Amino acid sequence: MFPAHPNQFGPPKPAPAWLGWLAFLFFVFAQVFSVVTSPADAMMGHLQKNMYVHVPAAWVAFGAFGVVLVASLYFLWRDDERADLLAASSAEVGSLFCGLTLVLGMLWGRPTWGVWWSWDARLTTTLVLFLIFVGYLALRSFVEDPHRRGQWSAAVGILGAINVPIVWMSVQWWRTLHQIQSNPRGLSPVYLRGLLLNVAAFTLLTIWFIWRRYEAARYERAAEHAAQAAALGGYNA
Amino acid sequence: MAFSDDVRRIRAIVWKDLTTERRSKAGFNSVASLGVTILVLFGLALGPDGKALHDAAAGALWLAILFAGVLAFNRSYQVELDGGALEALLLYPGARWAIFAGKLIANLIFVTLMLVIVVAVGIVLFSVDVPATWPRIVLIMMLGVVGIVSLGTFYAAMSSRSRAREVLLPLLLYPMLIPVLLAAMSATKALLFGDVMNEAGAWMQMLVIFDVIFLVATFLAFEYVIEV
Numbered sequence: 001m002f003p004a005h006p007n008q009f010g011p012p013k014p015a016p017a018w019l020g021w022l023a024f025l026f027f028v029f030a031q032v033f034s035v036v037t038s039p040a041d042a043m044m045g046h047l048q049k050n051m052y053v054h055v056p057a058a059w060v061a062f063g064a065f066g067v068v069l070v071a072s073l074y075f076l077w078r079d080d081e082r083a084d085l086l087a088a089s090s091a092e093v094g095s096l097f098c099g100l101t102l103v104l105g106m107l108w109g110r111p112t113w114g115v116w117w118s119w120d121a122r123l124t125t126t127l128v129l130f131l132i133f134v135g136y137l138a139l140r141s142f143v144e145d146p147h148r149r150g151q152w153s154a155a156v157g158i159l160g161a162i163n164v165p166i167v168w169m170s171v172q173w174w175r176t177l178h179q180i181q182s183n184p185r186g187l188s189p190v191y192l193r194g195l196l197l198n199v200a201a202f203t204l205l206t207i208w209f210i211w212r213r214y215e216a217a218r219y220e221r222a223a224e225h226a227a228q229a230a231a232l233g234g235y236n237a
Numbered sequence: 238m239a240f241s242d243d244v245r246r247i248r249a250i251v252w253k254d255l256t257t258e259r260r261s262k263a264g265f266n267s268v269a270s271l272g273v274t275i276l277v278l279f280g281l282a283l284g285p286d287g288k289a290l291h292d293a294a295a296g297a298l299w300l301a302i303l304f305a306g307v308l309a310f311n312r313s314y315q316v317e318l319d320g321g322a323l324e325a326l327l328l329y330p331g332a333r334w335a336i337f338a339g340k341l342i343a344n345l346i347f348v349t350l351m352l353v354i355v356v357a358v359g360i361v362l363f364s365v366d367v368p369a370t371w372p373r374i375v376l377i378m379m380l381g382v383v384g385i386v387s388l389g390t391f392y393a394a395m396s397s398r399s400r401a402r403e404v405l406l407p408l409l410l411y412p413m414l415i416p417v418l419l420a421a422m423s424a425t426k427a428l429l430f431g432d433v434m435n436e437a438g439a440w441m442q443m444l445v446i447f448d449v450i451f452l453v454a455t456f457l458a459f460e461y462v463i464e465v
Contacts, residue, residue, distance in 0.1 A: 076461055131412035138408055142399045152395045155458040156409060159388075162454060163413055166447060170416035173439065174423060 009082060012218035015211035023204040030201035034194025041191075047111055052194055054104040056202035057097045058126065064094030064206060065129065068136075069161035072154035084150035085221060087157055088140060089213035091133050093206055098130045121172040128167045132160040146224065243335045250326075250339025255346060257316060264312055265347065272305035272355040280362050287364055294363035295426035299381065299418055301355050306348050306385055307407055310393035313340055313347075318397060327463065337390065337459040344386045352378060365429060373437065374428050380444035381421035384451065388413055391455040394462050420444045 034052045041048035071087035074080065105123065106116045117123065136156050143149040258264055279297035284290050317323040326336060356378075360367065368374075389410055396406035424440035427433075 128412050128415055135405075135409040135412060138405060139395065139399070142401050142405055143395075144400075151461045151464070152399075155395075155462050156392075159391075159413065159451070159454055159458065162450065163416070166416045166443075166450070170419045170443060173443070174419050 009218075011222075012215045015208060015215055019204075019211070020208050023201070023208045027198075027201040027205055030194070030197040034198055038191055038194050044112060047108060048191065050104060050108040051191065052198045054101060054108060055195060056199045057104060058101040059199055060202045060206040061094050061097035061101055061126075062129075063203070064090045064097065064210065065133065065161060065164075067210070068094065068133075068157045072157040072161075075150060075154045076158075081146070081150060081221065082218070084146075084154065085217040086210075086214055087154065089210050089217055091136050091157065092213055093209045095130065095133045095137060096209075097202075097206065098126060098133065101126060102130060119171070120175055121168055124171040125164065125168040129160075129164055132156075132163065136160060146221065243332055243338075246329075246331050246335040247339045247342065250336060251342045251346075254313060254316075254340065254343035258343075258347060264309075265350070268305050268308050268312075268347075269351045269354045271308065272301045272351055273358050275301040275304050276355060276359055276362055290363045291365065292426075294359060294365050295429060296422050297363065298356065298359045299422050299425070301359070302348070302352055302382070303385060303411070303414065303418065305351060305355070306389060307410065309344060309347050309351070310386075310389040310410075311397050311402055311406055313344055313390065314393055314397035315402075323398075333460050333463055334456050336463065337394075337456060340394075341387060341390045344390050345382065348382055348386055349379075352382060368428060368431065370428050370432065373441075374425060377421060377424045377428070377437070377441060377444065380441065380448060381417055383448045384417035384421075384444060385414060387448065387452050387455050391459060391462070394459065416443065416447050420447070 031052060035049055038048065040046050067090040068087045071083045071090065075083035075087065102123075105126075109118065110116050136153055139156055140149055140153050143152060276297060279293070279301065280290060283293045283297070314323065317326065327333070359365065389406075392409045392413075393406055396402045396409065399405055420440040420443045424437045424444070427437045427440070
């Protein structure tokens with residue numbers, strides 16, 4: 001059960017401002033560096049630059065959903081509401097980057113493939129993952145009781161994460177049984193350096209976002225606890 | 238001893254749920270009618286060209302089952318909640334998973350009966366030639382229904398007790414069911430057209446894998462979902 005007192009865990013550790021600045025400046029540096037140093041691609045031209053936002057966004061989105069899985073499991077195991085709030089914060093940030101991945105991919109796909117969308121395994125799986133986490137966030141907003149919300153969304157988060165590889169496999173089969181997808185080409189080191197730099201920058205940004213969101217979520221919960229206690233005529237928080 | 242008690246408990250819940258349905262009939266009749274209506278609408282959207290209808294028959298059939306089935310899952314808990322009976326059910330001694338198993342089996346029977354009606358109508362409306370491999374199609378349908386019903390019964394335990402239950406269940410359930418739908422539709426379609434690429438077996442494996450994983454996962458997670 002949840003603690004009756006809002007300050008059982010003490011105030012949340014605030015996300016340090018320097019981390020935010022570091023993430024932001026590193027992101028600007030990584031973007032400028034990769035755009036300036038990479039030559040135009042033989043086939044894609046400067047469209048290739050989209051890789052420096054699209055691919056890192058996809059990676060951190062999947063990483064954030066990994067955090068949701070681990071935090072949800074921990075929450076069901078230990079019933080620690082901080083894990084629930086971390087999972088929720090991570091799901092929000094993950095959905096943001098997942099949506100960004102899809103939009104950036106479409107913007108790249110239209111001039112490259114001639115279509116906004118292609119039903120290949122990676123695209124479809126990313127879209128399904130996005131939809132699963134939209135459902136996760138909707139569930140959270142439709143359930144009032146915090147403990148119930150925690151248990152339920154943890155179950156949805158875990159089942160959703162289990163499903164990701166299965167979705168990927170099924171779409172892959174569905175595609176390959178009908179039409180062969182082109183293979184991704186190997187990446188030259190000129191591009192790889194910029195890509196890895198941006199993955200690091202995006203990861204830092206994601207940590208900062210989740211941390212800030214988690215901090216806010218902790219204060220929201222403390223306020224809820226305090227309001228509940230006041231309504232019951234309880235302690236002077 | 239303990240296990241035979243659980244089996245008795247499961248049987249009691251299945252019997253209770255099915256008796257309620259049998260005595261009111263309104264639930265089953267409206268859900269089955271909805272399934273048929275959806276098939277008609279698909280026919281209007283895809284027809285009147287006979288070949289296009291024939292090609293799309295497998296997909297239309299599964300979507301009709303999915304759309305109509307969702308109503309059954311919320312109903313299965315809604316009937317309990319209206320009478321405040323879910324609390325009573327939870328207060329009875331014994332394992333919680335037995336409640337889930339009972340509801341799951343009752344829903345399986347309910348959806349299977351609906352499937353029989355929808356398939357019969359689908360064969361007529363979409364001019365499907367039943368192939369000689371029809372026992373395999375029946376097997377695929379059972380595997381697909383197990384996947385849909387296990388996750389449907391699980392998610393309905395949450396959505397039926399939340400605000401906005403009508404929209405929440407499909408929103409949670411449909412993305413999760415994409416592998417089942419892809420596999421069931423592809424396998425059914427392949428078998429209807431003679432399975433020339435020999436792909437139905439692979440899809441059947443995927444259905445079995447999905448069913449096993451999510452039966453285990455939902456049985457484990459139900460405890461957490463129902464206790465609060």
